[in-house]
Amino acid sequence: MTRLVRTPAGWAVDRDGKLLALGATLADLLALPLAEARARYEAASAPAEAGPARAPVDVQEVWAAGVTYQRSREGRREESGHAALYDHVYAAARPEIFFKATAGRVVGDGEPVGIRADSGWDVPEAELGLVVNAAGEVFGYTAGNDMSSRSIEGENPLYLPQAKVYARACALGPAIVPVWEAGPGPFPVAVRVERDGAVAWAAETSTARLARTPEDLVSWLTRALDFPAGWCCSPAPVRSRSVISRCVAVTW
Template sequence: MHIVRYRLEHDDTARIGVRSDGVLRALPAVPSMAALLRLPLADLRGALAAPGEVVEGAALLAPVDGGTEVWAAGVTYLRSREARMEESTEADIYGRVYDAARPELFFKSAAWRVVVDGDPVAIRADSGLDVPEPELALVVNALGEIVGYLVCNDMSSRSIEGENPLYLPQAKVYAGACALSAGIRPAWEVAGDDLPVAVRVTRDGVAVWSGTTSTARIKRPLAELVSYLFAADNFPDGAVLSTGTGLAPAMDFTLRPDDVVTITIDGVGELTNPVVMGKEHFAHLRP
């Protein structure tokens, strides 16, 4: 089962439903994903227990809305540590954060900026080295409970962050930089601590970079990442926390416009996005 946001043809109203075995059913009593994430885990499960009528011809939307924020963790895999040290003029910073007690956490996107499966993702025009970052994302309710999982593409400019670690927000937060899979896989249906992750970038129909890893290689427990996110802030509409990447190409690889990025996490979902350059492709995204 996946929890989804959708809209019907000729109707801009966003609705919530559950999709199982390719069949989408409405949840008319749930007004928004943010409302769902305000509930304790037990109540949230109860809200999904009796879906309504079958829905056909729906377009799936990004699985976040309202005041839900997307955050991300960095340098949680050994490969991520190595990649950051390769690209950076301040390599020792990434070695230290990998071994530190406190994880690296950063804001990634407001709900209204998130793109979904099939939408384009972007590279910056002022960056010379850009990569996708395939990641497991945790869906967390307002009480800090992990209620589900998503596939995340945490798009990143390696050249901007590598020039100076203080440029991280510019390397990570821009139009088209955050893509999430369309459906939230409930946490009670799959364990998130040992899931295969795969990425493939195709160019003119030919794979130019691919890789596989497992969430078992994340150094920190998933609940620990959430505890640091919630330690000094409130998330009344819940949050999505992407858990870092264990896959990074060599320094001679960069994304180009018209590439296609496909990320698969077994048991969670698949996310496919074409690559574009520039913010003009995302002018339609509004709060």
């Protein structure tokens, strides 16, 4: 198993614990067709300097898709007085897709996430993140945490940007697993909330329960937007009613 990681010294391929310098950025890889990106990835051979893993993005935007699970639809119905709206989004051909973060606002695994001071109910959402190239091909997968203010979104769905987009509200990492390493799926997605060393809440799901395929979500976002340096998308949440202060990433 190999993974793509970002260290303070740059991007590297983690091959069974041995770091090999990529000699390129993530943006460089995602500008290439998938086959060429794989060849460049697999050609990494020079030793790389080790260091703490950073969030696995450089200039990419992060987008997210909502109400992709039946459980997600039911949860949002419980939280707001707009049940019919979420029912419609779940069943409609057009998905809910929203902007989540710029690369500079993304935090890495183990870093503190943001909690809005003007919100009384904030939840982590564990995500399977898609890393997509400029041609709309899925290059790989990463783990993420889509921090959300349920009290703000529940008050009015038009407040979604304030509920979802704020400082340190998106956490990704610690690595990107290329599609050829991860296999075809489905993939498990899990979240665990720990307080004072004890597990306060835990849950898991599978991408087999997605109402929409990742490819379908990618096709909708790329209909009217260009991403020359690639982008990240998070379609698969597991939601908790508790608040966490650090990102706990799922790894393969």
